[in-house]
Amino acid sequence: MTTARRRLGTTDVQIAPIGLGCMGMSDFYGTADDARSIALIHHALDVGANFFDTADMYGPWTNERLVGAALRGRRDEAVLATKFGVVRDANGGWLGMDSSPAYVRAACDASLERLGVETIDLYYQHRVDPKTPIEDTVGAMAELVAAGKVRYLGLSEATPDQIRRAHAVHPITALQTEYSLWSREPEEELLATCRELGITFVAYSPLGRGFLTGAIRSPDDFADDDFRKRSPRFQGENFRKNLELVDAVRDMAAARGVTPAQLALAWLLHQGEHIVTIPGTTKQSRFDENQGANDVQLTADELAALSAAVPVGAAAGGRY
Numbered sequence: 001m002t003t004a005r006r007r008l009g010t011t012d013v014q015i016a017p018i019g020l021g022c023m024g025m026s027d028f029y030g031t032a033d034d035a036r037s038i039a040l041i042h043h044a045l046d047v048g049a050n051f052f053d054t055a056d057m058y059g060p061w062t063n064e065r066l067v068g069a070a071l072r073g074r075r076d077e078a079v080l081a082t083k084f085g086v087v088r089d090a091n092g093g094w095l096g097m098d099s100s101p102a103y104v105r106a107a108c109d110a111s112l113e114r115l116g117v118e119t120i121d122l123y124y125q126h127r128v129d130p131k132t133p134i135e136d137t138v139g140a141m142a143e144l145v146a147a148g149k150v151r152y153l154g155l156s157e158a159t160p161d162q163i164r165r166a167h168a169v170h171p172i173t174a175l176q177t178e179y180s181l182w183s184r185e186p187e188e189e190l191l192a193t194c195r196e197l198g199i200t201f202v203a204y205s206p207l208g209r210g211f212l213t214g215a216i217r218s219p220d221d222f223a224d225d226d227f228r229k230r231s232p233r234f235q236g237e238n239f240r241k242n243l244e245l246v247d248a249v250r251d252m253a254a255a256r257g258v259t260p261a262q263l264a265l266a267w268l269l270h271q272g273e274h275i276v277t278i279p280g281t282t283k284q285s286r287f288d289e290n291q292g293a294n295d296v297q298l299t300a301d302e303l304a305a306l307s308a309a310v311p312v313g314a315a316a317g318g319r320y
Helices: 034-047 062-071 101-115 134-146 160-169 190-197 236-256 260-269 284-295 300-309
Strands: 051-053 079-084 086-088 094-097 120-125 150-156 172-178 200-204 275-277
Touching: 034 062, 034 284, 062 079, 062 101, 079 101, 079 150, 079 172, 101 120, 101 134, 120 134, 120 172, 134 150, 134 160, 150 160, 160 172, 160 190, 172 190, 190 200, 236 260, 236 300, 260 275, 260 284, 260 300
Parallel strands: 051 079, 079 120, 120 150, 150 172, 172 200, 200 275
Antiparallel strands: 086 094
C-alpha cells in the first residue's frame, strides 16, 4: 500500500508523491489496450496511488473517456487532473493553442462530460497561449472554480514570470513541467518560484520518456507509431551519448540494490517536498517498480554523485 503523501499546493488535499500519468494509455507510445489500462488504474487506486493525470488532447479526447470510465464508482478515491489549451482535430492533427476565455469555458464543459464527473480537481492550462494574456485565461479559469466545475488551478510549462502573473489573478496550485535527471532546467528558477509561492511542482516524464529505466538499448526498440522514433534525444549520435548517461545511472542503481527507475524517481523526490511526479506506464509491473521509489532514501553523498553523473545540460538533443 502506498501510504506516502505530499500536500497539493497550500490545500488540504494529500496526494501520492508518485502518481500515474495516463497519456500513453491512449496516444504517442503505440497500440492502446483499454482493458489493461483500466485494470492498471484500478490497481493504482487499490494501492493508494491517488493522483491521476490526463488531458483533452490525449487521443485526442479518448484518454479522458478512458480515465473517467476507470474511475466510475471510485471517484472519491482519486485526485483527478486534466488540461486544456492544445487543440487537435479528430484525426490527431495539430491546430495550435487556444486559451481564450470562451475556449476555456467550452473546453472545461467538454472535459467534464467526457470524464463523467461533476468537478475536476486540478485543471491545467496545457501550454501558455501567446495570443491570450495569461491574466485573461486565469480569470476564466477562476470563474470555473466559482461555478464549482474546478477545484484548483494549474499551469504547464510556464515561466516564472507567467506563473507570478497568473498567481496574482487566482492562486495557482500546481505547475507541471518536464523534470528528470536528464531534463534539469527547472532547477534554474522554477523550483524556487514554486516553493516561494506554495505551488506543487508536478514533474512529467521523470524517467526521460522511459530512457532512464535502462530498458531501452536501441532506437529499434520503438514501434513505428511511437513518437520517440522522431525525438531528437533518441536519434543517432544523441542516442549513443545519452545511453552513456543511462549506463552511469544503471551502475549506481545496481550498487544501491535498486532499479535505475527507482533511483531516478527517488533522486527527483529528494529535490524538494513540494515536488511530486507522474510517470506514465501501461504495465502493472512497471507501475509497482515505480512505487518502490517511495521507500528509497538517498544520502547527501548519493544525491551529489547522481547529480555529478548526469549534470545540468548533459542530455544530447532537444526535448522535442
